[in-house]
Amino acid sequence: MNKTILRPQSVWHATAALFGGFLLFFLVIGVGMTALHTQYQDRVFPGVNVGRVNVGGETPQGAASLLAEKYAYPQKGTILLQYEDRDWFATPAELGLFFSHNHNAEVAFEYGREGSLGERLLSQIQIMRYGVTLTPRFVIDERVGYQYLSGVAEEINKPAVEASLRLDGLDVVIQPGQIGRKLDIPATLQAVEAQVKSLEDGVVPLVVDEEPPDILDISAEAEFARQILSQSLTLTVPDPAESDPGPWVLEPEILVQMLSIERVSEGDQGTYRIALDPENLEGYLEGVAGKVEQAPRNARMIFNDDTRELDLLEREVVGRRLDIEKTIRAIQEGLKEDRHQIPVVLEYTRPPVTEATTAEELGITELVSQESTYFRFSSAARIQNIKTAAAQFHGIFIAPGETFSMGEQLGDVSLDKGYEEAWIIYGDRTIKGVGGGVCQVSTTLFRTVFFGGYPVVERHPHAYRVKYYEQTAVGYKDRLAGLDATVYFPVVDFKFKNDTDHWLLMETYVNVGAKRLTWKFYSTRVGRTVKWDTSGLTEVKDPPDPIYEKNEDLAKGKIKQVDWSAKGATVTILREVFQDGELAWREYFQTKYMPWAAVCQYGPGTKGMPPEDPDPENPCKPDT
Secondary structure, X not given: OOOOOOOHHHHHHHHHHHHHHHHHHHHHHHHHHHHHHHHOOOOOOOOEEEOOXXXXXXXXXXXXXXXXXXXXXXXXXXXXXXXXXXXXXEOOOOOOEEEOHHHHHHHHHHOOOOOOHHHHHXXXXXXXXXXXXXXXXXXXXXXXXXXXXXXXXXXXXXOXXXXXXXXXXXXXXXXXXXXXXXXXXXXXXXXXXXXXXXXXXXXXXXXXXXXXXXXXXXXXXXXXXXXXXXXXXXXXXXXXXXXXOOOEEEOHHHHHHHEEEEEEEEOOEEEEEEEEOHHHHHHHHHHHHHHHOEOOEOOEEEEOOOOOOEEEEEOOEOEEEEOHHHHHHHHHHHHHOOOOEEEOOEEEEOOOOOOOOOHHHHOOOEEEEEEEEEOXXXXXXXXXXXXXXXXXXXXXXXXXXXXXXXXXXXXXXXXXXXXXXXXXXXXXXXXXXXXXXXHHHHHHHHHHHHHHOOOEEEOOOOOOOOHHHHEOOOOEOHHHOOOXXXXXXXXXXXXXXXXXXXXXXXXXXXXXOOOEEEEEEEEOOOOEEEEEEXXXXXXXXXXXXXXXXXXXXXOOOOEEEEEOOEOEEEEEEEXXXXXXXXXXXXXXXXXXXXXXXXXXXXXOOOOOOOOOOOOOOOXXXXXX
16 A cells, blocks of 8 residues: 655645635635626616516616516506405505515615625625525505405495384284394405415405394294284184074284284294283183183982982083183184184083982982971962072082082072062061062071071071961961071071081972972981970060151052061070980070061042051051
8 A cells, every 4th residue: 555645845835725725716706796896886786686577787766667667566456355246346555565666676786785794795696606586575554455445344234133023003014134244354354465465366255244133034923923813713612502602703903902922032043922912812711701601510300209219300510611721822823723713622510410310329318307388478479489489499409518508599589580579678678679588488498407407507587577487387386486587698698508428409399379388308317306495585575656658659548558567576596406316516596576667658648647546456547
């Protein structure tokens, strides 16, 4: 192997040669740079480009003019803004894009002249060897773009409008809803900036936010309202019989006053609820209820003493009540189905005693109490009233534990019910009134209850002694005084209680020929007996002097007695009720009869009236 050995002299010569080369290189560069600066002292260095535009060798002013010509995009470009079928044309400059040709020319001129000596040297070497391309500097002023888009927004933006519905007479008027929209300017500006930075014309879709109202379309609701008002609403009793009330017809003019248009929320959306107002319907149906409703009524029967079964007199009446709440629902649902004839909803109640009920089921096996009163010397009108009133109780059942009200069963005492005018006690007078004789019926019931051993709940005696109620089959008995009862419902009533475990059947029989009213109770004996006694008439008071009245309606010489005298007295009746031989309870019935004056009326000018010395036996006899 050959080895080269460097001598000291050789190293020195090599180092001197290298240094000389570097010195020569920098000398050449320095000469070149000096020449470059001298030649392009007031011009852009050669090889400098701004984008695609070569501005090398140009003065700053020349470069600016050249750039202004080549970069006219902000003023001459076109940006198409679009929303649905509408267009807006704008230049990039109108949207905020600006290009300063002077500034860009100044940047090009300064390239290679700025920085430290080393930086300038490297920049100039790059220019001389490769050239340089500077990026055009554009400026986007968002305030300008925002202002332009604000003008566009005025054409686009509109508020959300909720659909509404109202009534104009029978017409249903709707206000259509409107979807709100609003230009999103910040989002649209971002899209615009992306487009103009490309320095090319283009299309930018506008960013628009839509805001639908809670209620946009109410055409279905409006149609339903028109449907409700299109014809009358007819309410009927289900499967009506000939005697049933109705139908009830609500004309459209009435329905429109009941129609309710209510805005409601369903989830996140709103809507309008169309219906007949429940409160208005309820008020109307309350009037219907009184015509539809009927109380359940037991079948009427009598006990056949031969067969020991019940014979039907009158079938039961099934009770019914208008269910207003369910009827309102039925009406609302029916209207939704475009039905305008709707049955009301009834709640039915079957009475406990029907035509199929047997005596055994009711515990009715025998006659348990029977009493009769007599009404000899009664007028035809009084007898008619006794027959009419007694018929209201024939075949009536009383349930175990029930308190029976005579007044409630008797009902209305009027001419329309078959009653006639007869003598009645009114205040401190006996006058002609509708229903005179009804107290014959109440007295007979009281005695049947009294001697049957049933509890008396309410009883009122007459104001004075009535001879009818002291009659027997053959005459009169003072012992019967204090065993009467009067009824003037609803002020005065007679009530008693069936305190047994068996049903009680009442039967009434009027024998006009015998002038007798008989009341019967059928049930099952429970081992009950009654003992009674009377104090008789005590504290007897003579009647007041007769009363004489001039009656302008009577002819001269005509005399008429309108009331009869009666002595006052106090009577106390003792009743003891025994159960299986043991005393169950003892009670007293005290009656205080007022003394009663005779009343005589006479025509004007009747001679000897009023008499100066009345005849006690004939107080209406004039003086002779």
